[in-house]
Amino acid sequence: MVPVCVQCGTRSNPCRCKVVGPTLGFIAFAAAAAVEWPVGAVVYLFRNMKGRRIMAHPATVVYPSVTNAIPI
Template sequence: MAFVPICVQCGTRSNPCRCKVIGPTLGFVALVVAGVVEWPLGAAVYLFRRRKGRRIMGHPAGVVYPRVNGAIPI
């Protein structure tokens, strides 16, 4: 049995039905893919440069997810 993430965001004004499914779902998938790459890298950088490591580890949640979610209006 496979787990398929489906995210729903209601109350948005970006489309007439005020509900988004595709944007948040693809945003979540992009967040996970970016996190798999950036969190171990950020942890390694954190050992030497803490501020830079934290920025790298926060990048998927702070930049990747909002951009993908906002780019798809449905």
């Protein structure tokens, strides 16, 4: 089962709805989070701010960049 994400109200295409970009963004987010969250948790034990940045990376960088790269 593949999750389907819909984002309406955007101005990036004539339909004003995006399906492919948010869905691929979610899949990329989940893949990055599966790797970066455990690493961030270990780093957090020694360097708190660095660990927080690692754990926040999928939500602040990966998901928005993939979602905005695909206008459909």
